[in-house]
Amino acid sequence: MKTTLIKNATLLNEGIRQQSDLLIDAGRIARIAPTIEAPAGADIVDASGKLLIPGMIDDQVHFREPGLTQKGSMATESRAAVAGGITSFMEMPNVNPQTTNIDALEAKYQRAAEVSVANYAFYLGATNDNLEQIKNLDPQAACGIKIFMGASTGNMLVDNKDTLEAIFANAPVPIATHCEDTPMIDANEEAARAKFGDAVPMKLHGEIRSREACIKSSRMAIELAKKHGARLHVLHITTAEELALFEANKSLDSLKDANITAEACVHHLFFSDGDYDTLGSQIKCNPSVKTERDRQAILDAVKRDVIDIIATDHAPHTWEEKQNTYFKAPSGLPLVQHALQSLFEHYHDGNLSLETIVQKTSHAVAERFNLKERGYLREGYHADLVLVDLDKPYTVSKDNLLYKCNWSPFEGRTFRSTIASTWVGGVRVFDGSTATSDPVGQRLQFDR
Template sequence: MRKLIYGGTIVNEGRTFKGAVVIDNERIAEITENTQPSRGTFGETIDATGCFVLPGMIDTHVHFREPGLEEKATIASESRAAAYGGVTSFVEMPNTNPQTTSLEALNDKFERAERTSHVNYSFFFGATNANAELIKELDIHGIPGVKLFMGASTGNMLVDKRNALENIFSKAAEMNLPVMTHCEDSGIINANMKRAKELYGEDPDITHHHEIRSEEACWQSSRLAVELALKHNTRLHIAHLSTAKELSLLELPGAKDLVTLEAVIAHLYFSNEDYLTKRALIKCNPSVKTVNDRSELRKALMDGRITTIGTDHAPHLLSQKQGGCAKATSGMPFIQFSLVTMLEMVDNGVLTIEKLVELMAHAPAKLFNINERGYLRKGFKADIAIVKPNEPWKLTEDIIQSKCKWSPMQGHEYNWKVVHTFCNGRHILDNDKFDAECRGEKLSFR
């Protein structure tokens, strides 16, 4: 069926213009620069007057908890939340139960997503101290890359042996697969936690979280990751960068050719001052850092040092978010509200809407070589988000689609709203009306 989106302002590939988009079945058939509807017969027309028409967002950093942790979230529930937020594709992390560190576990996730994901999907393969040889068996057209935990966030997925790290970077380079790293030095964190407990008791107040999971812990681990990437000529994507100091790693000789950086909403929106009011709701790893760190990360959005924006969407039960640095679980849900939160930053002058689209749609597609996604182009899959400004609403529990049913932004008043989402040409979200029968597609790469 042919569909027409007309009257809106299109934001795509650095340009903003009035125009129309024609969808033919699952693909974009035409993009025109005019304010009048295109001629022809259409099974559905959407008047986007007063709205902005964007490529569907691509979130390459989420934790959907399935299999093994379905009490927190499922692929079905969190992909639904994604569609409500204008996110049409996601790439999920390997720290589920079982962990995605074998070919069998990886294939199981794809089978689950094929049955239940409402939007497009893929999964990282997780590296361990013992599975580097499996990297050579991966289908480079079916996955974006290898996820490597160089920090104490993930139990036995922590890779802390030098020879294992060397093997992972070497094998990934041979396969031309990027390595995406979580970088925190476990030894530094453990020593900081021990001192904090001696000073403040067994569960130090959450206001000390950024001191325990400190700038130095991030810096030392990220510096090692860059060293390994340069040694093995491996493409490295450092996830959820949280400190200003780590930005300087791009100044190392050769780093700009191999190393890219991701920022996530938590580190761009919050600072350590917010622990006083948000408490453990904003506890995440790496920790939310200082006002200066946040300011420098925001600057890096516009000057190109940060390549992509993700969410690190990580739902937990609200009961698990109680306590301090030792007891409260780290992670927060954000995928449903990532786009509107970044649009708020556009209003506040942090970045332009054209840069937002680059960071959240174009760059993820380019960085991971995702086929036919991330842009509004003739012949590409019709993944589209339509957002409306000056449409105030308050985030209340009944709006939250994530299974955990809480958000660190609860009570916040937004001025932008996602009014329509198209996934592969299907109108999955239409002014809060959701097409629960919609299923996404497996992403393809390279």
């Protein structure tokens, strides 16, 4: 492993910007100082005019392995992730076979060790009948328990009230929930089919996967968490009304100790229902992209710390699958390669500070999930770093996409910032144009 000296960077960490050098040695941040002499044989990177931040830790991705690798794989999607400045990911259990027992969980860790360019952890999925697996889970074995409180993924919809109560009462790790009320969505789908048949317009997705379904389910999750003292993290908030539920439960300053936290995703911060006319199924996702009023409210909630974390919910499908009619086109979109760049657009527009972006994508994730020695630019911590050129435009095109599905809802868009380099565990895995395929990612460890 090479020693690397990054010179003349603008470091942004824990709300403080400073001009500094940073030395990487043995995969760790060895020293941060205004001036550092280069050790013999060190690689030197001149970062003048560029921003150096901790790598994004994405707490919600679907990399499709095992069983769905025609859409993506740990190898392809982790490579796209590091090209986008994401150095660690937490991956979801709705694969084939589903990650609902310890053996399946460990099989994914073994596969990631063979192929992942980024650091990794995995959720154990909850079902109506795997309560004992959850109770006996080693807190080091999974980043969290994923509960689909609204879903149609095999048997992963947990709708048995007694089971939900028991999971919230006994989960040894944070619970991450997908909150939508399935009976309400089913009724909306039936009404839409009665009116339009199979030709339901994509722009109705936000009404079918409705705000009422989200609000009802999120309220239930929060009530269960409060009743049982569970550590609850509600994923991908999409409505203005849900935000009040979290604002009322902001009682602790430390995310490490907080019981109830909320997340927004980059696409819900970027797109609104006006984009269905041009992008159609490309932005069909669950929960749905909703109104411009909702988008603005979520953006404001990020600024006010009502939203704690920003993630992607990266969920690739093949282009052919996405060309189907409403009921057949799957929900989900690929996002990891351009997530940070989309957030920097909010900075350029004056809507988010750089400090807020780093807090929500790195520091807060490390705190919420009790990650060990990651998420900050600190001496002794793992050297998971991203160098950003805030003033170099970057145009998304099919020939620079790294997703296996080879499409993006951002295709043709020019971002005002560029990811200049990414390091994972001290290894430069992306140099601004080329991403390595070397499996340098490490298993995430937890202080639990």
